[in-house]
Amino acid sequence: MSSIDSQLARRILRMRIVVTCIAVIVAFVLGSILVLLAGINPLMALRYLFSGALGTKHGIGETLTRFVPLFLATMSFAIGMKVHFYNVGIEGQIALGSLGALLVGIYAVDLPAPIHVFLSLLAAVIFGILWLGIAGLLKFRFGANELLTTVMLNYIAVYLMDIIVETVLKDPNSLIDQSQKIAATAELPRIMSGTTAHLGLLIAIAVAVVVYYYVWRTPGGYELRAVGANSKAAMYAGINPAKMIIIGMIISGGLAGLGGGLNLLGYQSRWVSGTFLGYGFDGIGAAVMGQYHPVGMALSALLFAIIRVGGGAMQRSVGVPYPLVHALQGIVIIMVIISAYFIEKRSEKMMKEGQ
Amino acid sequence: MKKKMISLLIAAMFMVSMVGCAGGEEPVAENPVDEAGVETLKVGVLFPGSIGDSAWNEAGYDALVQAKEDLGIEFSFQESVPVAESAEVMRSFAYEGYDLIIAHDFNYNDIVAEVAPEFPDVMFSVSYGYQSSGDNVVAITSSGWQFSYMAGVLAGSVSESGSVGVLTATDSFMGKRMRAGYVAGAKSVNPEIEVLEAFTGSWDDVVKGKELVNGMIQQGIDVIFASSGNVNVGVVETAREAGIMAIGSPSDMTAVAPDTVIASAVTPSGIYVDYAVREMAAGTLKAGVYVLGIKEGAEALIWNPAFEAEFPSEVIDAVQMAEQKLSNGEVEEPVVE
Secondary structure, eight states, X not given: OHHHHHHHHHHHHHHHHHHHHHHXXXXXXXHHHHHHXXXXXXXXXXXXXXXXXXXXXXXXXXXXXXXXXXXXXXXXXXXXXXXXXXXXXXXXXXXXXXXXXXXXHHHSOSOOHHHHHHHHHHHHHHHHHHHHHHHHHHHHHHOOOHHHHHHHHHHHHHHHHHHHHHTTTBOTTOSSSBBOOOOGGGSOOBXXXXXXXXXXXXXXXXXXXXXXXXXXXXXXXXXXXXXXXXXXXXXXXXXXXXXXXXXXXXXXXXXXXXXXXXXXXXXXXXXXXXXXXXXXXXXXXXXHHTTTOHHHHHHHHHHHHHHHHHHHXXXXXXXXXXXXXXXXXXXXXXHHHHHHHHHHHHXXXXXXXXX | OHHXXXXXXXXXXXXXXXXXXTTOSOOOOOOOBOTTSOBOOEEEEEOSSOTTSSSHHHHHHHHHHHHHHHHOOXXXXXXXXXXXXXXXXXXXXXXXXXXXXXXXXXGGHHHHHHHGGGOTTSEEEEETOOOOOSTTEEEEEXXXXXXXXXXXXXXXXXXXXXXXXXXXXXXXXXXXXXXXXXXXXXXXXXXXOEEEEEEOSSSSOHHHHXXXXXXXXXXXXXXXXXXXXXXXXXXXXXXXXHTOEEEEOSSOOGGGOTTTEEEEEEOOTHHHHHHHHHHHHTTOOOSEEEEEOTTTTSSEEEEOHHHHHHSOHHHHHHHHHHHHHHHTTOSOOOOOO
C-alpha cells in the first residue's frame, strides 16, 4: 500500500517538474516573440542572455550574488506559506534587514571581522523579524489581513530607507544621497577572485539547509507543517497553532532579513537613496515556480538571477530594451501560475486514478 | 510518453546551455579596424532612465548617434540602470572591451570611483560628475548656476512689479546654488529687486509646485523661473492662468505656452556625452573635472522669438552683456549657505 502511495507521489512530483519546465519554455517563447517584434533576432538575444550570465567568470560571479537574496526570499515565502501566513512583505523585510546590517556595519567598529559580520547579520535577522512582526501584530490584535499589511509595509520600508539615508545616515563626504560605507571588517569576503561572488552564498545555503532540516525533518517542523495543513486537527493533536504560526513567521521574517543583510555586507556595502532591489517580489514568483521545495526554489532563484544579469547583456549586445527583461520575468511568473492550475487539476486526476 | 517528454526537455535544456556557453572565456573583443588601419573607438554608456524620456537620457543618446555619424565610433548602452546595479554594468562593459565608458548621471560618480581602478586601460566619464578619483576618471559637469544667473538677469530686467520668483525641485546643494545664481543675476540688474524662492521637494509633484507658485504670485511676483523637473509644465500653466511671465528650463519651453514663456534657460545635456566622446576620439581626454558653462554651450538662454522682438533693447542688451561677462569669467560664483 505505502509503496504504491510513494510511487504515486513520485509520479506527481515528476509531473509538477515537467509542467513547470514547459511553463518556463513557453514563457521564453512568448518573450522571444516580443523580442522579434522589437526587430531583434531572439536566438541571438537568448544567446547573450545566457552567455552574459554564465559565459564568463565575471558573469557567473554576478549571477551568484543575485542568487543569495533571491533564494532566501523564496525560502522566506515558502516557510510563511507553510503556516498559511502570506508574507508578501519580503521586499520590505529585506530592506530592513539591510538597515540592520548597515547600522552595525557602520557604527560597531573596532571589532574583529568575524564578530562584526556575525553581529551585523544578527541585526539584519532581528530587523527582518521585527518588520514582519508589525504585520503579525496587526493580524493577531486586529485581524488585519497580512496580504494587505505586508504589502503596505514594503512601501513604508523603502521610503523609510530613503529618508534615513538622506538625513540621519547620509554620508557627509558625498554629494549623493547615500549612506556611508560599512567598515571593512563587516564586509563579507569574496569567494571567487576577480568577481563579486561573496561568502553570503555559502552562508545562505548553510542556513537554508538548517531551515530545511528543521521544517521537514524534525518533530518541531512537523508540528509547523501540521498547523498549516489543518490547524483544527493539529489543535486536537495537542499542538498549539498560534505558537507554531509565530515560529513560522519568525523564520520567514528572519530569512528575508538575512537576505538583505548578506546582500548589503557582501555586495552593496552601503545604501543609496531610491534603491529598489526587487528581490522580495521576484522571490515570491520563484517560490511558486519552485513548488515551495528548497531544491526547486534554488533552481528558480538561479533562473531569475540569470535573467537579471543576462538581461543587461541582451541590451548591451543586441539592443533589447531593458524593460523587456522585466516583461520576460513577468511572463515567466504568469506562465508558472497558470501551470500551477494545470498541476492541481492533473494531480487530482492522478490521485483518483491511483486509487 | 512521459519519458519522451522528459528526455526532450533535458535535450532542450542542454542545447540552450550549449548556446549560452558558446560565449567562452573572458571576451576581450577586438576593436574593428577600418580601412586606414585605425581601431574604431568603442563607447559604452549607462543611462539612469529611458532614452525616450525627451530629456536628460534622450539628449545623451542623441549625442551618441551624432558622434557615430560624425566620427564613426561604435557605441552600446544600457538603459534604466539603477545605482545598485551600475557596478556590474560598468565591469561588463570593461570586460567586453570598451575603450570609453560613460556613466550618464552624477549618482554614478562614487561607483565609478570603485570600479575604475580595476581597469586602468579604460577611460571612465561621469556626466555631471563632481570628482575625478583616478587617472582614468573624468567628470564633466556644468557650472550649475550660470544658466539661472541668465534667467535672473532677464527676470530682473523685465519685471514691472519689482518682485520675481524661482522654483527648484530640491533644497540640495545644487538646488540652492541654482537659486543663488538666479538671485545674483536679478540683483545685478536691479539691486532693489525682491526674489521669492521655493522648492517643490519633488521632481513630479505638479500640484505642490502649482500651489507654491500661486503663493508667490499672491505675494506679487510677475516673473517665475521654473526649474523643478517635470513640475515645470505645471508652473508655466499657473503663470499663464495668472497672466504673469515665465522662464522655462532645462529645454526650450516656448511651445508649452507661447504667450507666457518669454525664454528658457537650457542645459543641453547631450554635451557631456559629446564632449567626452570627441575628446576621447581626439586623444585629448585626460583625468580631471571639466566644468562647462555658458562659454562652452553647456548652458544658454534661449529666447521665445515673439518676446525677443517685443522687449526693449535695454533688456536684450542686459542679457547679452551678462552672457559675455559669464563667458569671460567676470562673474563670481554665488556663495551658497
